[in-house]
Amino acid sequence: MKLFTLLLGLVLLCLGQNILAQEISEESSRLTFGGYGEVVYRHFDYSDDFNRYTYPENFTEKVSRGQTDIPHLVFNVTYEFGKGWKVSSEIEFEHGGVGSEMEIEAEEFGEYETEVEKGGEVILEQFWIEKSFSSRFNIRAGHIIVPVGSTNYGHLPTEYFTVMRPEGESTIIPQTWHENGISIHGRLRMWDYDFQVVNGLDVDAFGSSNWVNGGSISPYEYKLATSMAGAFRINNYSVNGLRIGLSGYAGNSAGNSLKADRYEGLKGTVLIGSADVEYRSQNLIARSCVIYGNLSESAEISKINKSLPSAAPSPHTDVAKNAMSFMAEAGYNVLSFFPQAEGQLYTFLHYTYYNSMQNTVAGMLADARYKRQLYTLGLNYYPIPQIALKAEYSMRVFDKPYNQENTLSLGVTFSGIFK
Template sequence: MRKITAIVILSLLPSLTIPAQETKEISKSSNSSSTEEYTKFRFGGYGEMVANFKDYGINRFYGGNDGNPKKNRNTISIPRFVLAFDYKFNSKWILGAEIEFESGGTGTAFELENTENGEYETEVEKGGEVAIEQFHITRLIHRSLNVRAGHIIVPVGLTNAHHEPINFFGTSRPEGETSLLPSTWHENGLEIFGSFGKGYASFDYQAMVVAGLNPNGFDRNTWVGSGKQGIFEEDNFTSPAYVFRLDYKGVPNLRVGASFYYCADAGANSDKEQTYASYGKIPIRIFTADAQYRNKYVTARGNILYGNLGNSLGVSQANVKLSNKSPYSRLAPVAKNAVSYAAEAGINIRSVFGGNKKIPVIYPFARYEYYNPQEKGEKGQTMEKRCQVSMWTAGLNWYALPNLVIKADYATRQIGTNKVFGVSKSYNSENEFSIGIAYIGWFIKK
């Protein structure tokens, strides 16, 4: 009954008449990270609620030779609810924190019991699926050089760098990057960041060393997406990862970014150091590029991701032997290469009609995504075609307020193909209609 009530409420929300501002103001009020916006502290956050109406089953890999069986089912969820807090000790030292409540589940902590042959044990003591998304101390030094230490966002890819729910059009985060990488990706580490240049040669940069990925979590369906550390009370830092991101902002309304991730030997970060010892080093390289153009008429974004996992055959062979008490899927093979690319564009209806204030700020949009965690394997590996997805999403975003958006969209996935248009001849398509609401904002600041 509660699910039905929530669906009805979401359906009726577009009938409300709340004045909205233009998209330029949405960007300013929502995405700015300037410390000049507050004097001492600020408290806020963001959240999402989504209802999905699907025509496919729960598992395309065990639904038969045609992929997912055709079956109508509906879901409703709160993907995430995040509370954020910033506090200035003074003008140079700043504390920042974000706590994420995800999907209303139950959180658990795992530990390796050294007195019992290294068996996995579970501690159900975290009460609710709660995670520290950010917790760091920042030292502001100069526009071009600042230092941050603690639990920080890893800005690899467009979605991780700009993960707040008003920074993408669909009811859910773009599926390509979030299927291949941790999302939101946050790790313990050290960051140096700043801006340099001026005019048409203006850049922002981030350089960091963070806890590297754990190959125990690498699998067939998500590539390295389930390899983020954090299930234990301590992270392995034996082989840290190095991350660099550069954003070009010299042209008004345009942002072009690129990021690089490198870990020399992810195997050294595994739960048990002997798991991959006989297979050699496991290097990871991830390259991404993205762009956004935004004016009062249109918002357009695009991104591409290419990942390379060294010794993927060894990872696959080791992971299928992991204990069935472990929290990992053990699905193999894990691919050598994974790929994702996407583009989306939306048009501001109010601006098309001359900025008439009586017309709501509504963006019809369309997004295309291709992703494949099984793009290419090593010799002797057979890739799973059902991991290959070509996906279209189209819908509407209504900005009832600059920092509150109501979304509706229809998505269709074609499985086992890389064709932009057309229907897969090998597997059933997966289609769904979704409605949702999302917000972001600072509730209190001083």
Template structure:
């Protein structure tokens, strides 16, 4: 009996041994096939072109790349404020946008702007405020700027939160910023005269569209720096860009509401406002008094069928502008501030209209030709305070007429002639006597612009 028991155990052990060997063999083959599959997949990825690898890394359906560029030529005619001005060619800007939609609610946006041909150190001959002084301009990163860097979370179409470096939506110029959405060779003159170009700040913004008709923006952002204010540009150069980091001692508050009443995204009418104290953000504590700036704007745009119209009104008030003027005269030369008297109130309004005419001559034509006219009025010293003397030369009226020829909906050739009349009286350069006529600045310009 004992022998039979031992034999049974031996047979059982042998069967178990060979069964285990069979299982191990199957596991080994399975593991070997998995490793082989992974090696082949890695080799396939390695053999892919770089573009294919990039598409695998980022879902191309969620990635968005856009941009636009502008190149202009300026030919100066009668230019009373600077008779020796030279004609110029300007690689005005190249803007590139990168966006990524992480999911249905969360998205990212960045914008890089390259101005006037690239980065570096530039010199400017200022015959307007510095009496022919040559200024050396050095901005952070040269003239390559990170304009936007923000994340947006969409709770619904009516309510979104955006935070990071973002665009301040005050008037319609922030929407009509691509060169195919305005007629002139350069940015809208009146708005660009005394507001920051583009106007990007660090902060948080809520925005949305209610019932497909009401669009709103409300923002809390870094404020302006009063040390940059001047006669010619009012608050424009108070935009904090001189230093590596922006002072955040005082924030600014802005809001805008639009009514969308057409089929084109650029058909809307609205109002906007901006409010903030500009004293605390000065580089040094050299002014104890508050300097609140308040801006109100109204705008209407109509881009329907073959008609394009845009109109804007801007009014601004600066508290204690006389005290700012006095404090700015003591700023160091190295700061690069103008140190000229600052106006209490600024006022501007503009309107442009164009009509597409090729459809009247050619049927089934995909190109477009817009003759247009534009009028600008702006005065950055519309009213002054205290001992500040009002300067009439900053009262400017501009009439512009020209053509926009669209070779393609995204490529436009522009030509225009503008005449600017200043409030100041012209002085004869020979007799040094008043001529009885206002100063004039006449310019013919050609431009090419595109969007991506």
């Protein structure tokens, strides 16, 4: 009897351990970790003096300077609760994060002083809760990506050829664009869709060089949302290997300012439309994207922004009625000619045209420095799909009298799921 009891106890113990192990395994499978990042070296043959556009005739000589950077390091955690519920968060360290310390300055009468150790940002890029009813219909609420343009839709460093994110899109609209709001998204046969309601852009931050780009970054502890906005993306996959995407944004901005009374009577409506395509075959990847934007009452907004107090989070410059960006790139895997070679090596060409002052209202100068073209030749080597080693040479070309700017860039990048 004692032997039977002992054997029964051992069986129950083993069963308990198996059940516990299964529960731990199921719990673990609900939790995933991922991330992406880049380490970059860049060498420039032009001066970084801010006067090079004001007095271009004084900066015709080539210079030699370099810099290293960690543009993005991002970690993502997603947990599936079950019954269609999940939560996800993503934190981004830009340019290595920030650092500061408190110290007593002997040269300043022993006063406490905060020393900034380095530049950079730490940003909550995503934080949302989602309820999935089926692959066709899902609701997401929280801090979400606004999928306007090709780079906001595919912003991982393994999803574009250039070392840095495509320059045109990154100049005129936010990258990666993330706002607080609600998303309804899903997949219907050869189509997928994403319709969003998010907080609008901050009118204070619009300017000449970056159009409405800065309007997504709030300098406050909260995001202004007196004016809301809508965004959408629709993709079609009817042709094998081809994705065709349409995306857009519409929202007023004049109400999203701590000085909203200055913009009384204005709407500051921002309209952005974008079309992008991507084609992938066994050894060829080609992408293209065009973005066009319109800002209503740009003359009135420019006048107000330039009159804001100097401490206001504003460039204090004119902002154009229209901005535009066009990008096309194509790469071919040359290692396909060497069957024994490991990995993939894409030789690519990239072209970008962008102008943050594409069209201006009467009486506003459309400065030629903001009309830029970028020509890039480069290589991407993928030893495995999650890692890309990048090298490129680019030429940024302006209309006269501005000088051409050439850059050699090297990058080590990754993106993937860790668990």
